[in-house]
Amino acid sequence: DPNNSKIELQYANLLWIMQKKPESEQIYLSVLKHDPVNRYAFESLGYLMRDEGKIPEAEQYFQQMAKLYPNDYVPYLALGDMYTSIDRLDQAEVAYEQGYKLAPQNAALIAGGSNAAIQNHKFQLAGAWVHRSTPAMMDDPRIQREWERYLFLDGKYRESAQFGYKVLAQRPKDLDGAVYLAYALYDLGRFDDTLALASQYEVILPAEPNFPLLEGHVHKQQGLLDQAVDDYGRALKRDPKMVEAFVNRGYVENDLQDAEAAIADFDQALKFQPNNGSARLGAAFSNLELHRSHAALDQVAQAEKIIGASAATHEVKATAYRQLRQLQKAEMEYRAAITLAPSDVSLHTALADTLYYEHKYRPAIDQLAIAIREAPDDPFLYAQRAHAEAELKMRSETLQDVKLAEDQASDQGAVLLATGDALLLLGEKEAAQQRFARALDAPDTNRVETRLAFARLFVNQHKYDDARQQVSLGFTEARVGEASPATADDLVAAGNIFLSMNDFDLAQKLYERAKESGAADEQVAVGMANVALAQGDDRRAEQYLATLGNRDQYVDDYDYMLAEGSIYRMRHDMPNAVSAFARANALAPENDNNEAQRSLHEAAGEAGMPVSDKFNVLSDFSIAPVFDDATIYTTDAKLAGLTGNSRQLPTARRLVETQFTQGYFASRVVSTSTNNYNFNGGLNPVLRLGSAKFEFNTGLQFTVRRDANARTSFDVDQNLFRQFVYLSSSPLFNALTIRGQAYHEAG
Structure with a gap:
């Protein structure tokens, strides 16, 4: 029976199952030719077209069915399912809603409506759908x-x-x-x-x-x-584009300190989702691990645009600035992070460390006190606080914190290193050496850092050969695998040690290796500049600082300003030297070392008082004791015929030399009352031959001395005229320094 629609529909269904879809479609269409309103033909054609990916045709068949059968929910359910499958979710919701009005007891419509709402992130609407379900459903x-x-x-x-x-x-x-x-x-x-x-x-x-x-x-x-x-x-094998798997694996690889692999995973995630804030943030942490501070700052800036500021983003920026030695910026970011996560001990500890390197020891102690309140069982916090207290010569507090740290962790390498350094700052060299020796045997110790601590101790004791041996042992152990690999910071620390021993070539090589290992540009440049300054080459020192770029970015850097001041002072540019030293002194008001303050006073003394832009005047005032030789005292006793412990022995002579000089003598001393008047003038030219400098100090001096005592005035009164020239050179060939003087006196 060619017009039997039921048989034709069954045959078409069979062809569809056999994957003969074109033939199946023709049979369904033939049904509609002799039965134009056949409900099942329209429904089947709609599903067949959807199965073949012909969405417009499927949509047309379902919509025609809905017009022909306005009280039937099926075409709306079919349209809702189809729209959901192709992410046309708003249209899906409309279709499900129309179907629900026709069949409110149909579970498929409620489930479909909820599913579309969830996929469309309309969770409140999803709740409305599921609450339509009846107990029977x-x-x-x-x-x-x-x-x-x-x-x-x-x-x-x-x-x-x-x-x-x-x-x-x-x-x-x-x-x-x-x-x-x-x-x-x-x-x-x-x-x-x-x-x-x-x-x-x-x-x-x-x-x-x-x-x-x-x-x-x-x-x-x-x-x-x-x-x-x-x-x-x-x-990822099941879904090579699963961004969440790439991101999470990247964070785990960061925890495993495999930063290169982590960056590769974060890069893959960002290829699929360029606006994934978690991937950007993870990549920033990876770059920090590799000391790529600028790259970390770029990534975290993009992350903040996507996910907003958080304690983690501020922490990344703070750590990057620390690596770049931009400590004031790092301090600001750590404080911002702490505002968002006030109970995070690691943030307080990192801020304390930053403040320490800014020479702000009291604020560092305050931050460590907060951290200790949050984590009173962490011995390293006490050790760090002892280190800051030692810088301020707070002896009793330092010793108390050393005891608290070591009572909790007597065999932790990091704790023993910190307490040893604190004791070394207090001058307790033997106690410090004992801690370093124990740290070397600790199971968790960083052997390179421990060897460097020993080296600093030996430099402090002027045992330079022993210091060199410790540095060599540390790097050898790292190279053969007996210790963790030497870091960029370790290389900088070693360079500083050799610089303090005037081993300039080796110090420079270590700074260069540190730069290759990812050390901060500022650390390397200032270290190399200090090497050049120690060799008397101010031009090369200036070139090293110039590699850092804009000088204004480093006006808050203590070490940079100290090096800059030394360059100006070496050039006799005293106004700029005073300015640089003053800035360094302001940046480290609590620095017990007083290096910046001492340099500032010396430079200011040499600069004098400015009268105009190009003319300064200076004065000098001194008070100093003058002691006679011990043989003179003995001779006076013998002349008086006195021996042993006789109470008649003459009192010790006391003479104080100032601009007004008086002498007081016992026994055979004649009283004098002398006034000296000194008139000086001089020039200080500098001759440059390549990188070598020859400094001349030349001048004329006229002295008038008058004694108010008539008995001695003939012997004491003087009119002296003196001409002088002093010569000193910078180190020549790193092996020879020339010093000389010549003068002529008359009168």
Whole structure:
């Protein structure tokens, strides 16, 4: 019967099952030729067109069916499902709503409406859909699944998990049911249950990447980082574009200190999602690990635009600025981070460390006190505070914190290094050496840092050969694998040690190696400048500082300003030298070393008082004792005929030399009253031959001396005229320095 629609529809369905879709389509169309309003032909053609990816044609058939059968919910359900599958979610919601009005008891419509709302991130609308379900529908796994999803997104993980178990009891292979249940268990902290479910469904649903992803999350929480990396790798095999797996594996690789691998994963994530803020932030942390401070700042700036400012973004910027030795900026960022995370001990500790290197010891002590309140059982915090207290010569407080630190951790290498350094600052060299020796035997010690601490101790004791040996041992142990690899900071510290021993060539090589290893440009440039200054080459020192760029960026850097002041002073540019030293002194008001203050006073004394831009005057006033030779006292006693401990022995002579000089003598001393008048003038030219400098100090001096005592005036009164020239050179060939003087006196 060629006009039997039922037989034709069954035949068309069979052809469709046999994947003969064009033939099936022709049969459905033939049905419509002799039965233009056949409901099943329109429905079947709509689903067939959708199956073939012909969405406009499918949409047309479903819409025609809806017009022909306005009270039938099926075309609206079909349209809703199709629109959801192609992310036309707003249209899907309209279709489901129209179908629901026609069939409010239909569970498929409610489940479909909820699903579309969840995919469209309209969670309130999803809640409205699931609340339309009736008690009779609550045993339907589709409704249970939508309740599971909605409750999970509403943060009700326990209730969500209960529905999840119900879904899987009826539909063991329900993908959404299993995935949402696994995430609910994870968020409830039921990690063992999460692992059990994820491991089971990793086999049941072998294409789903969320199960190995969740296993990675659990292993990360448990500190099993290598297993977590493997888990995320399996997730990526199932979905090579799974951004969350790349990002999480990157963070784990950061924790494993494999920054290069982490950056590769974050880069992959950003290829798929350029606006992924977590990936940007993770890449910033990786760049910090590699001492790529500028790259870290670029990444965190982009991250902040996406996810906003947070304690983590401020911490990245602070750490980057610390690496760049821009300490005031680092301090500002750490304080901003602490505002957002006031109980984070690591932030208080990092801020204290930054303040220490800014020579702000009291604020550093305050931050460590806050950290100790939050973590009173951390011995390293006490050791760090002892170090800052030692800089201020707070002896009793330092010794107390040393005891508190060592009582809790008598065998921790980092603690012993810090307490040893604190004791060394107090001048307790033997006690410091004992700590360094114990640190060297500690199981967790950093042997390179310990050897460098020994070297600093030996330099302090002027045992330069021993200091060189310690540095050599440290780097040798790192090279053969007996110690952790030497870091850029270790190389800078070693360079500073050799500079203090005037071993300029080796110091320069170490600074160069530090730069290759990622040390901050400022550290290297200032270190190299100090080497050049120690060799008397101010031009080369200036070139090193110039490599840092704009000088104004470093006016808050203590070491930079100290080096700049030394360059100006070497050039006899005293006004600029005074300005630079004054700035350095202002940056380190608590520095007990007083290096900047001493340099400032000396430069100011040489500069004098400015009368005009090009003319200064200076004065000098001194008070100094003048002691006679011991033999004169003995001779006076013998002349008086006195020996032994006789009370008649003459009193000791006392003479104080000032601009007005008086002498007081006992026994055979004649009183004098002398006035000296000195008139001086001079020139200080500098002759340059290449990098060598020859400094001349030339001048004329006229002295008038008058004694008010008539008995001695003939012998004491003087009119003296003196001409003089002094010569000194900078080091020549790093081996020879020339000094000489010539003068002529008359009168």
